Amino acid sequence: MNQMSIHRDGSVEPPTPTPTPTPVLELDRASVVFPSGPPWRRRRVPAMREVTLQVSAGETLGVVGESGSGKTTTAMVALGLRRPTTGVVRFEGASMPRRRRALAGRMQVVLQHPQWSLDPRMRVGRSVAEPLVVAERLARRAANTTSGAINGSSSGSITDAVAVMLEKVGLDASVAKRHPHELSGGQRQRVAIARALITRPRFVVFDEAVSALDVSVQAQILNLVVDVQAEYGFGALFISHDLGAVRYVAHRIAVMRHGCVVETADTETFYRTPEHEYSRQLLEAL
Numbered sequence: 001m002n003q004m005s006i007h008r009d010g011s012v013e014p015p016t017p018t019p020t021p022t023p024v025l026e027l028d029r030a031s032v033v034f035p036s037g038p039p040w041r042r043r044r045v046p047a048m049r050e051v052t053l054q055v056s057a058g059e060t061l062g063v064v065g066e067s068g069s070g071k072t073t074t075a076m077v078a079l080g081l082r083r084p085t086t087g088v089v090r091f092e093g094a095s096m097p098r099r100r101r102a103l104a105g106r107m108q109v110v111l112q113h114p115q116w117s118l119d120p121r122m123r124v125g126r127s128v129a130e131p132l133v134v135a136e137r138l139a140r141r142a143a144n145t146t147s148g149a150i151n152g153s154s155s156g157s158i159t160d161a162v163a164v165m166l167e168k169v170g171l172d173a174s175v176a177k178r179h180p181h182e183l184s185g186g187q188r189q190r191v192a193i194a195r196a197l198i199t200r201p202r203f204v205v206f207d208e209a210v211s212a213l214d215v216s217v218q219a220q221i222l223n224l225v226v227d228v229q230a231e232y233g234f235g236a237l238f239i240s241h242d243l244g245a246v247r248y249v250a251h252r253i254a255v256m257r258h259g260c261v262v263e264t265a266d267t268e269t270f271y272r273t274p275e276h277e278y279s280r281q282l283l284e285a286l
């Protein structure tokens with residue numbers, strides 16, 4: 001109910017505000033400055049300038065902008081891998097914990113080259129299982145220190161979870177026994193996505209996740225991103241210099257330039273009537 005009510009005694013109850021869902025991830029005027037150049041001529045390079053953005057559960061925010069505009073730095077800050085020089089990062093309504101291990105399995109990233117997250121010596125099944133094994137080990141350790149032992153997943157149930165996840169990303173469960181070099185680039189990126197999603201994270205960053213793939217494979221992976229997000233409901237940051245790809249997956253778009261977010265808009269509005277001059281230039285180049 002969102003209306004003011006007047007009681008019989010004449011007292012007035014103010015309208016109950018409609019509850020707004022807490023964003024999964026929020027940056028509030030986050031800035032990052034990198035030192036650059038030799039010590040005797042040290043310069044400070046601002047990579048993020050007062051970046052404010054929110055990502056809700058089930059929402060994909062596309063981040064576009066030229067090379068060096070601060071997209072990856074923004075991702076690192078959102079994932080708690082880099083502390084902002086100033087400003088605040090909130091995950092599920094709370095400030096970023098000082099220890100990143102408190103976030104184990106709750107945030108994940110899919111990178112441009114799957115080999116960056118897949119160990120070439122490890123069988124695919126082990127790579128996919130790893131974040132789950134780590135998250136469970138940390139949860140067990142935390143529980144041991146408070147209330148004694150809890151049971152983790154057995155290796156059988158982890159194998160089952162891996163098989164389910166591989167099938168979810170369109171691979172045969174038997175792929176678990178292979179090594180990354182035995183797979184195509186598209187299959188490897190599917191494995192990287194399975195690995196990212198096995199812990200059911202609430203927030204996922206895709207940083208140029210389709211940029212290294214053939215165009216036809218790109219379309220398949222973009223479809224997969226849309227499907228898994230609809231199923232699992234995580235909030236996502238989808239970073240790409242490819243405005244066509246971003247249009248396909250993102251609900252909203254943030255445009256970055258020189259470390260600033262210069263425009264944020266719903267995807268359809270952005271592509272139809274971009275507001276910022278720089279956004280228009282980007283779209284004309286497309």
Ligand SMILES: Nc1ncnc2c1ncn2[C@@H]1O[C@H](COP(=O)(O)OP(=O)(O)OP(=O)(O)O)[C@@H](O)[C@H]1O
Pocket residue numbers: 034035036045046047065066067068069070071072073074241
């Ligand atoms: N570790 C670092 N040390 C110093 N400067 C850095 C560091 N990482 C990034 N920068 C600088 O910060 C700025 C933003 O870089 P960032 O990697 O976030 O851009 P990007 O938008 O992801 O670019 P690309 O599209 O090429 O991936 C650039 O000027 C870059 O040179």
Ligand SMILES: [Mg+2]
Pocket residue numbers: 071072073
């Ligand atoms: Mg980058």
